[in-house]
């Protein structure tokens with residue numbers, strides 16, 4: 001479980017994150033949604049410890065990150081898997097080498113143990129025969145799956161994904177979303193996903209945090225998001241005609 | 257103001273390069289790859305330039321000696337001095353600032369814009385050590401490149417001398433061996449090592465700390481070339497003043 005309390009983050013004079021508090025549970029897929037520029041990536045990078053913040057605390061399973069010593073911090077970091085918006089695969093390495101990288105860096109496993117684990121996770125993301133391709137030879141959807149494989153290869157307790165399906169076609173996007181959700185349940189991971197894609201929110205958002213201008217404007221689940229009267233949320237979620245209709249149908253159905 | 261800021265940030269980066277080293281089993285592979293990219297990959301262009309510029313130095317010297325009282329072997333002497341003292345260590349380093357420097361800046365800069373550096377840092381890896389240290393070690397073989405440049409420069413001079421009929425082989429060889437001061441070689445290699453350090457770190461600095469996208473990678477490469485050259489020229493002046501005068 002990850003607990004965020006009263007988080008504030010500025011760049012110079014620009015106040016980006018304003019007093020954000022929330023919790024993300026184990027084995028659940030939580031989503032941070034909001035318009036482009038609302039602070040989702042900055043928030044995630046604070047969770048990752050890539051950015052310092054002026055105020056507030058973030059705790060991982062009860063341990064407050066800011067109060068830990070360097071070794072304990074490294075220990076927590078080694079349990080974090082991250083899927084970057086652009087996949088961030090190392091382009092001088094093959095797909096298998098990319099996935100093996102965290103194992104080579106952080107474990108003392110033998111070559112064959114590492115290879116077994118890489119084969120296992122690549123199969124898990126449905127890429128059983130792409131080992132020797134270079135990232136530049138893989139499609140966007142494949143790169144995302146490799147990035148997920150790399151993020152989970154060292155059995156993380158926390159998984160963060162920054163817009164994991166941006167730039168993918170709707171069908172591939174759903175495959176990626178479902179993959180993340182299955183992995184989250186299967187390995188009991190605390191997963192946080194940044195997204196502005198309402199399809200994925202409806203598909204997998206067990207907990208939803210809505211950011212607006214760096215503030216938490218609403219939180220709930222994919223069930224309650226239909227019923228909310230919060231104007232900021234409805235303006236964002238139902239900006240498309242399709243979702244307006246879906247909402248209307250949902251509400252009518254539940255009334256009768 | 258930003259100059260001072262950059263200079264400070266540069267020295268912090270140099271310090272960080274030696275902190276929290278990457279696992280040796282991984283580092284070994286990175287060093288070998290950088291030796292291949294930076295050193296072995298430069299032999300061709302360095303050999304080509306050295307040979308022909310050595311030849312041109314000889315022709316220029318020969319053509320400018322019109323006084324019959326000046327002995328012919330002076331052509332060989334002048335070629336050796338200019339090749340060993342300036343042309344091989346300094347001129348080749350400026351060429352390398354373009355070739356190796358832009359390669360380093362653009363490859364590290366691309367890793368920055370595609371979040372590969374963030375990915376390393378999230379894993380708790382010291383990205384500066386991971387990326388810059390192997391380049392630093394690889395470029396410690398740079399004196400080897402410069403030795404080849406010296407040899408081929410003098411050889412190119414000899415070829416031009418004989419082919420152009422400016423003096424005989426014996427005269428040229430006599431000139432090359434004339435009044436040889438071993439300290440000049442020491443001086444040249446001290447410069448080379450300093451330039452190697454600049455070539456490894458200044459372009460890395462501009463790649464590592466760049467902001468923006470693909471367009472900025474190109475701009476960073478250009479800026480890196482300019483400042484690497486400026487650093488080499490200034491250090492050349494300082495070292496020469498300190499060691500030779």
Ligand SMILES: Nc1ncnc2c1ncn2[C@@H]1O[C@H](COP(=O)(O)OP(=O)(O)O)[C@@H](O)[C@H]1O
Pocket residue numbers: 011016034035036037038039040041042043
């Ligand atoms: N490294 C940075 N330095 C300064 N400002 C930043 C930085 N990163 C993000 N910002 C600013 O923070 C705001 C939120 O950005 P971001 O979190 O990337 O939004 P998004 O919700 O689209 O992910 C933006 O106004 C952006 O300009």
Ligand SMILES: [Mg+2]
Pocket residue numbers: 040041162
């Ligand atoms: Mg973002």
